[in-house]
Amino acid sequence: MIRLEQVSKVYKTSTRPALENVSVEVDKGEFVFLIGPSGSGKSTFLRLLLREEVPSKGRVYVANFDVARMARRRVPRLRQSIGCVFQDFRLLANKTVAENVAFALEVIGKPRHTIRKVVPEVLELVGLEGKAERMPHELSGGEQQRVAIARAFVNRPLMLLADEPTGNLDPDTSQDIMLLLERINRTGTTVLMATHDHSIVDSMRRRVVELDLGRVVRDDARGVYGVGR
């Protein structure tokens, strides 16, 4: 599903590479934590998968796309197969919950009848049935993140990238969000989650890829946060 082959990334403004000779392979349906301190290259890793950046060296494959070499006009196809969730939710404040989710489908040209059918389904999946007409500011942080997850998942992407999705949430709410991500993972969706949250990583016991100064320093099939440092 994801394959990075000896990928290095050097930003123009920096002499130290953000990623250095990174090779990682993630299979379809896996749940992977990407951990490491700030500046370790987690964000660059995710941005490479979305082709927000292209690697300075090496190859990046996502699904069937040769991400680093694909034509620009095909990038939207790649991104339609990836769902994204962020720490700051990134909801549209002037749209309701349902409209926020529908927006992701409207802008890729899905027909209206499809949108009308799948939006309530995905809102039910994330546990927001009955809140479709609420505005984002009327919701708690956890609920807002559920909306963001619904929006990321509504097009049934092959994989879900989550960048610190629990970074703004309290532990209990974080647990709920993790349960939701697990449920999405069980539908066969690959989940790649960048996080700092020790307790979540320790309790889930999933594969852990740890980055430090742009290098992969650990890749455990059933890891915890603290070991190996």
Added chain:
Amino acid sequence: MRASFVFSEVVTGLRRNITMTIAMIITTAISLALLGGGLLVVRMIDKTKTLYQDKVEVSVYLTNDVSSSDNGCVNDPCRTLHSALRADPAVEDVDFENREQAYERFKRIFEAQPELVKLARPEALPASFRVKLKDPDRPEVITQTYGGRAGVDTIADQSEFLDRFFNALNGFRNITFAVALFMAIAALLLISNTVQLSAFTRRTEVGIMRLVGATRWYTQLPFLLEAMVTGLIGALLAIGLLVLAKLSFLDDVLADPISAGVVRSVEGLDILLVSPWLLLVALGVSATTGYVTLRLYVRT
């Protein structure tokens, strides 16, 4: 592509930057109205030129001596001149006007000023040949050939006056175009600025659109259409301004010269013919500016 989605995005965008939108529409409208005004002046000049084309005459005035002695142009040098002019290949038609006829015409021209007529005596007016040319643009042929001949006093060429008249009109047109150009630059910068502002206020939306895999057309078309819609409204307003200027101002100011046959009026038809160009220019310029701005300033 979902037309309704794009359309609602455009409307929201225009409403959100309402002050900028209005400024953009006004500058576009003024610059296009000036452009249209310039084009109308061009049309008016062309039409007025054809109006004068068949009227341009060269007057060959005869000396006082000839004027007083030869009333029917039967003696030399008048007779020789007359036949020479008639035989001249550059001349279309020639009429002899003696002193009395000149006086009659003088009275007709100045009938509104009887005191002037009272002062004038037939003896003060010269007899003349009124020469109509085959090619009205080359009156100097007559001046060169007949100036200084026996019996010829002076040769008056109306086209000199007309040239000055048309120069004035051309100057007016050039000034209009120049001001239109400056306004167009202002309009251009405003369009560019508004597109940037619009893209900035909608950066979250655009960010999400890119993230979920919207094509570039989907993310950028709303901005482009916004610029084009304001351009279109500006053009329509400009056409309205031209019609208003014609009805409330031009028709009045030019009423006398028009009825006297000095200039041609600006017809509704003229405005109708100029309008498509204004619309085309507005759409073309706003679309190009919008596109270039998006390319330069907005990440895709």
